[in-house]
Structures are given as C-alpha cells and as structure tokens.
Amino acid sequence: MDNKSLRTLHQLKRNQSGVAMIELAVSLPFFLGLVVGGVETANYASVIMQLNQITLHTADAAARIGTTTPSANKTISEAQINDVFEGSLREGKRINLGGNHDYTDPSSGAKSTRGNGRIILSSVEEVAAFDASAPRYRIRWQRCAGSADFYKSNYGTPSTATSITGIGPVGKQASPPPGGVLMFVELQYYFKPMIVNGFSNLTDRTISQVASMVVRENRDTVGPTGSDGIYNDEKATVSTC
Numbered sequence: 001m002d003n004k005s006l007r008t009l010h011q012l013k014r015n016q017s018g019v020a021m022i023e024l025a026v027s028l029p030f031f032l033g034l035v036v037g038g039v040e041t042a043n044y045a046s047v048i049m050q051l052n053q054i055t056l057h058t059a060d061a062a063a064r065i066g067t068t069t070p071s072a073n074k075t076i077s078e079a080q081i082n083d084v085f086e087g088s089l090r091e092g093k094r095i096n097l098g099g100n101h102d103y104t105d106p107s108s109g110a111k112s113t114r115g116n117g118r119i120i121l122s123s124v125e126e127v128a129a130f131d132a133s134a135p136r137y138r139i140r141w142q143r144c145a146g147s148a149d150f151y152k153s154n155y156g157t158p159s160t161a162t163s164i165t166g167i168g169p170v171g172k173q174a175s176p177p178p179g180g181v182l183m184f185v186e187l188q189y190y191f192k193p194m195i196v197n198g199f200s201n202l203t204d205r206t207i208s209q210v211a212s213m214v215v216r217e218n219r220d221t222v223g224p225t226g227s228d229g230i231y232n233d234e235k236a237t238v239s240t241c
Helices: 003-014 019-064 078-091
Strands: 100-104 111-115 117-126 137-145 181-191 205-214
Touching: 019 078, 019 117, 019 181, 019 205, 078 117, 078 137
Parallel strands: none
Antiparallel strands: 100 111, 117 137, 117 181, 181 205
C-alpha cells in the first residue's frame, strides 16, 4: 500500500465527524419513546382530572335543582335533570364524553361502535322503617345520560339497593343526613390512548369516578301520584337507565 493510501486510512481513523449522527440514530428511538410516554401520561392525568370535575359538578348541580314553592318542599322535574345532564355532556366535549369509539371484541374479534361515557345519577334516601340508631338507605330513583349504555351502576339500582348502609366505594361510603337526600353520581368513561398502544404502559381502559352532594333544601320526595318523586309537567323525555 502506497503512502497516499496509508495517509487516507489514518485520516479516516481519526475522523469523528459522523459520531454525533450515529449517536442520534441509536438514541432517537429511546428518546421518542420517552417523549410519547410522557405525552400519553400527561393526557391520561388530564382526562382523569376533567372526569373528576365533571362528576363533582354533576352531583352539585343535581343537588341544587328544583322549583321552590311558598307552602311546600322544593320539587324537581325530568326537564331539570335533563338540563343537568346536558351541562355535564357539554363540559365533557373536549374529551368527547358523549361521543363514540370503534371497539373490537377481544373474544370474538367482532367490530362495533360503542359510546364513550355514561353518567348515572342516583337519589339516595333514608328508609323510614329502620331505627335511627341503625339507619338504612335506598336508591329512590336513578337517571342516566351518555351513549355508553353497556356500563351499569356499580352500586345498585332502585330495585336492588333497597336497604343499604351507604353508597360508594368500600370504606368511603356516603349517606344522606336524617330526613335528607343525597345525590350520588357515577361517571364511567372508556379511555383510549392518543397514539398506537405500545409506546407507553397505557392501554384501553375504563376510568370510573364518583361524587356525592347532599341536597341543601327540603325536597319533595313523594312527587305526583304514581311517580318516584320527580314531576314531569313538561312531558320531557325521561333519561332512563
């Protein structure tokens, strides 16, 4: 090998101009994974925070609704309950709470379209037949909103929750005061990551939130004859579950 060729080889050996590019190429996949994972985690935390606020606001609004009368307890109507739900779904528009998503059944592989969220509002009242030292409660009525009708209440229905010690997660149960009414809200939401699964530990999952508020004024829990305590003079569509 002549001297010129040797000098060229020595120059190539000492040349480090491509080191940075090689290092970038090696580290880029890991860096992108960290970035995507961070974005997904931040989005997940943001969705949980928004769902928590929607649930709390729904319970608070449901505890405030009603029509005051001069000589009787405050009455509520189906139209007022629908207004509460409408406000909740509008608040959840950024996360498409009232929308739908594509779903593939893991067992059969069948594809379908399902709703994203379900809001379940329950009126919890005291069962008068029990002693004051050991009160029992029941779900007097229940109303629902959202297109994810495959979600059901985790805490019972008017036909099953007829004698309960409270409502909510174990160890964190809520109950109304003596002679009062508690508005209990369950919000269930089907979460899908923004980017294809695999970039983070987040996968499709259900996020569940609960909140409760005590009705601040005396409420008419009897209602018109044959009702469950809710008036419907406006003939509004009932948000059944």
